[in-house]
Amino acid sequence: MAREMDRDADGAEETGPERTCIATRTRHKVDDLIRFVAAPDGSVVPDLKRNLPGRGVWVSATRDAVAEAVRKKAFGRGLKADVKADADLPSLVEGLLARQAREALSLANKAGLVVSGFDKVEAAIGRGPVRVVVHASDAAADGVRKLSQALKRRFGESAAVEMTLRGLNFEELGLALGRSHVIHAALLDGPASRLCVARLRILERYRTGKTDRDIPDNPGHEDGKPLGQS
Numbered sequence: 501m502a503r504e505m506d507r508d509a510d511g512a513e514e515t516g517p518e519r520t521c522i523a524t525r526t527r528h529k530v531d532d533l534i535r536f537v538a539a540p541d542g543s544v545v546p547d548l549k550r551n552l553p554g555r556g557v558w559v560s561a562t563r564d565a566v567a568e569a570v571r572k573k574a575f576g577r578g579l580k581a582d583v584k585a586d587a588d589l590p591s592l593v594e595g596l597l598a599r600q601a602r603e604a605l606s607l608a609n610k611a612g613l614v615v616s617g618f619d620k621v622e623a624a625i626g627r628g629p630v631r632v633v634v635h636a637s638d639a640a641a642d643g644v645r646k647l648s649q650a651l652k653r654r655f656g657e658s659a660a661v662e663m664t665l666r667g668l669n670f671e672e673l674g675l676a677l678g679r680s681h682v683i684h685a686a687l688l689d690g691p692a693s694r695l696c697v698a699r700l701r702i703l704e705r706y707r708t709g710k711t712d713r714d715i716p717d718n719p720g721h722e723d724g725k726p727l728g729q730s
Contacts, residue, residue: 519558522578523569526560532705533558534566534593536575544575544585546593548600555579561702562709566590594706601667601703602676604696605634605685609677611692616677616685618643624686625650631693632663634685634700636670637707647684665697667704 518527535547535556547556557578559569567590569575575585586592608614615624624630625647633651635644644664651660673682687693704710 521560521565521569522557522574523559523565523572528558528560530558531702532561534561536579538575538579538581538583542581542583544579544583544589546589546596548596555581561705563590563594563706564709566593594703597699597703597706598668598672601696601699602672604692604699605668605673605676606678608687608690608692608696611690613688613690613693614677614685615688616673616679616682618647618684621647621684621686622650624688625654629689630663631687631689632665632697632700634668634673634687635664635666636668636673636683637666638669639666639683643684665700665704667700667707 518529519533520527521533530550535550535552535558536544537547537552537554537556539545545552550556557575559565570585570587570589573585576583605614615621621633625633630651633647635647648660648664651663655663668676670681670683673685674680676682677685687696
């Protein structure tokens, strides 16, 4: 069965690369939103892969926006159905996004594309094609500042901002990498790291609400090559 066309908050068909958030009634790129559908039991479930059948609605990819959609009972109106959006839906979405990010980071690590530890990350910044530097969300400011300065020296100030992500805390980073107390990590360039950047990006946005911070699809790249690679 073909998936029903998604509709915006006013019922108009959504055919372009943007969708309307049912909580804020603002339009965003699909990558900045989360799709939700109604499960057979009437519950509202996130469709993170955007491939579940049936009518879907879209919410800005932040915890506050999902909570607002629950509070406003916007899911029932958007889905045109008698559905139940549980109060813990924002936490459920966060847990799923965090798991996706940890799994993607673990895959990148198994592919040999992750280095961790302050000294190793600093060395990687100085010599290799670094795609992004990952700081634990609870990392000390001094370590973050020193590595940010290293990025600025190597790649320039604007690239350094784009090449920093802070979606996971130190326990989550350690769980993903099979080590204890991971505070800083660097992702080198490769297919697995590109997926990881996307997963970390949406998790950071969801947890912090920083929807205006748009990490490019190829951060730290020029002319199709990772910075630091000739």
